[in-house]
Amino acid sequence: xxxxxxxxxxxxxxxxxxxxxxxxxxxxxxxxxxxxxxxxxxxxxxxxxxxxxxxxxxxxxxxxxxxxxxxxxxxxxxxxxxxxxxxxxxxxxxxxxxxxxxxxxxxxxxxxxxx
Amino acid sequence: xxxxxxxxxxxxxxxxxxxxxxxxxxxxxxxxxxxxxxxxxxxxxxxxxxxxxxxxxxxxxxxxxxxxxxxxxxxxxxxxxxxxxxxxxxxxxxxxxxxxxxxxxxxxxxxx
Numbered sequence: 001x002x003x004x005x006x007x008x009x010x011x012x013x014x015x016x017x018x019x020x021x022x023x024x025x026x027x028x029x030x031x032x033x034x035x036x037x038x039x040x041x042x043x044x045x046x047x048x049x050x051x052x053x054x055x056x057x058x059x060x061x062x063x064x065x066x067x068x069x070x071x072x073x074x075x076x077x078x079x080x081x082x083x084x085x086x087x088x089x090x091x092x093x094x095x096x097x098x099x100x101x102x103x104x105x106x107x108x109x110x111x112x113x114x115x
Numbered sequence: 116x117x118x119x120x121x122x123x124x125x126x127x128x129x130x131x132x133x134x135x136x137x138x139x140x141x142x143x144x145x146x147x148x149x150x151x152x153x154x155x156x157x158x159x160x161x162x163x164x165x166x167x168x169x170x171x172x173x174x175x176x177x178x179x180x181x182x183x184x185x186x187x188x189x190x191x192x193x194x195x196x197x198x199x200x201x202x203x204x205x206x207x208x209x210x211x212x213x214x215x216x217x218x219x220x221x222x223x224x225x226x227x
Contacts, residue, residue, distance in 0.1 A: 031214065032214055034214075036218075041203075041220075041221070041223070042220055042221070043119070043205050043207075043218030043219050043220050043221050044158075044205075044218045045218070046215060046216070046217075049214065049215060089157070089158065093214055102171070103160060105157055105158040105159075105160075106157065107156070107157035108157055
């Protein structure tokens with residue numbers, strides 16, 4: 001079972017609408033949780049990064065929240081644009097252990113914004 | 116600063132061949148990680164190099180290997196290619212004092 005589960009797997013929304021993507025994780029404790037946006041055929045680009053002590057972080061129209069008690073994070077996209085069509089990946093970093101960085105990725109949510 | 120670059124961007128190989136992929140990190144970044152991405156599995160960690168030393172390794176067979184040079188550039192090698200090795204291979208670099216990773220555009224490998 002993947003330690004980082006994302007939902008929904010895919011989502012279609014109309015341009016201008018808001019949406020929320022979910023990330024549930026079991027790995028604990030962790031150093032930080034990140035959301036990445038990945039356009040088709042490109043490498044992921046970081047949107048937000050939150051430490052375990054933070055509960056919200058914004059980057060323009062993207063707002064990530066973190067609830068360490070329920071082990072849930074969400075990414076809210078406001079006033080969606082066609083360029084938001086991409087996969088969104090949740091990543092939990094367990095931090096350095098003996099000099100190693102342990103990272104667990106969700107499979108991602110594929111978002112399609114239509115006109 | 117220039118971003119992470121990967122070469123080649125696209126590659127077609129046949130089963131049984133071997134392949135070498137290259138990654139140049141952001142200037143000053145000494146850590147380079149490699150990932151395999153497939154539609155069903157998402158991103159899977161292969162290995163991380165720091166100052167020419169492999170620091171961590173994912174759960175991949177020994178056919179997957181890598182190395183890092185003194186200028187922090189890294190190469191990944193896959194020997195005896197299998198159809199299942201078809202994937203997007205991504206590398207990411209980071210500054211040793213930060214968790215923030217910067218990904219390259221990836222190399223799309225197709226094995227026929």
